[in-house]
Amino acid sequence: xxxxxxxxxxxxxxxxxxxxxxxxxxxxxxxxxxxxxxxxxxxxxxxxxxxxxxxxxxxxxxxxxxxxxxxxxxxxxxxxxxxxxxxxxxxxxxxxxxxxxxxxxxxxxxxxxxxxxxxxxxxxxxxxxxxxxxxxxxxxxxxxxxxxxxxxxxxxxxxxxxxxxxxxxxxxxxx
Numbered sequence: 751x752x753x754x755x756x757x758x759x760x761x762x763x764x765x766x767x768x769x770x771x772x773x774x775x776x777x778x779x780x781x782x783x784x785x786x787x788x789x790x791x792x793x794x795x796x797x798x799x800x801x802x803x804x805x806x807x808x809x810x811x812x813x814x815x816x817x818x819x820x821x822x823x824x825x826x827x828x829x830x831x832x833x834x835x836x837x838x839x840x841x842x843x844x845x846x847x848x849x850x851x852x853x854x855x856x857x858x859x860x861x862x863x864x865x866x867x868x869x870x871x872x873x874x875x876x877x878x879x880x881x882x883x884x885x886x887x888x889x890x891x892x893x894x895x896x897x898x899x900x901x902x903x904x905x906x907x908x909x910x911x912x913x914x915x916x917x918x919x920x921x922x923x924x925x
Contacts, residue, residue, distance in 0.1 A: 781852060781866040782921040788815060789919070796868070796917050801846055802910040804868040804917070805831075805900055808848040809893060826853045826888075829896065830867075833905040834882030835874055843915060844877035846870045846905055851886075866921045870914040880905050 788811045789796065799807070812829055833846040849867030883903060887896040900906055 779921055781850065781864040782919070784815065785811060785850070785866045786919060796919050799868065799870065799917050800911050800913070801870055801906060804870060805848055805897070805906070808850065808867060809897060812850060812887070813893065827851070829887040829893075830865075830884065831886075831896075831900050831903070832882070832884040833880065833903070835877075836871070842874050843871040844874045844880070844905075846872065846909060848900070849920075864921070867919075869918040869920055870909075871916040871918070872909060872912060872914050877905065877908065880908070 789807065792807065792810070794803075794807055808829060812827070816827065828851045830849045830851050831847070832849075833844070836843050836845045847867060847869040849865045849869075851863055851865050853863045883905065885896065885899050885903070887893060890896040890899065901910075
């Protein structure tokens with residue numbers, strides 16, 4: 751299995767300062783650093799994550815590190831679960847992702863959306879019949895309802911304990 755830490759394209763952006771004069775991250779890179787820090791605190795080795803373990807980790811991060819704390823200011827916080835086939839050039843896979851989307855006003859008054867999360871890549875042929883799917887936690891009454899949607903999805907049922915070809919701890923999301 752391969753482990754990658756992927757960053758969104760573009761030059762690095764320096765940390766910004768929020769209205770209280772505290773450092774606040776201006777890009778998804780800062781949110782990714784928060785996720786990686788949470789993983790270290792939990793003793794999680796991303797190279798050994800299954801879909802089930804990745805979902806539980808992301809739910810815990812969402813619960814125990816609120817978006818306001820992550821962005822160091824008021825924010826809109828949601829989890830985005832999605833899966834489907836992926837192809838880039840001659841590379842193909844079936845990807846299953848759980849990303850955290852945080853939008854918060856930065857010092858410039860802009861509400862940039864930041865993404866960070868975990869994407870698992872599986873061999874594509876055995877998932878060919880699964881149609882692409884997306885669910886967002888803000889569409890459900892509670893995080894428990896959202897978790898039920900994830901756990902009842904066809905891809906999660908099929909891949910919950912399967913060994914992925916690759917695990918990406920990423921910002922931005924693999925398209």
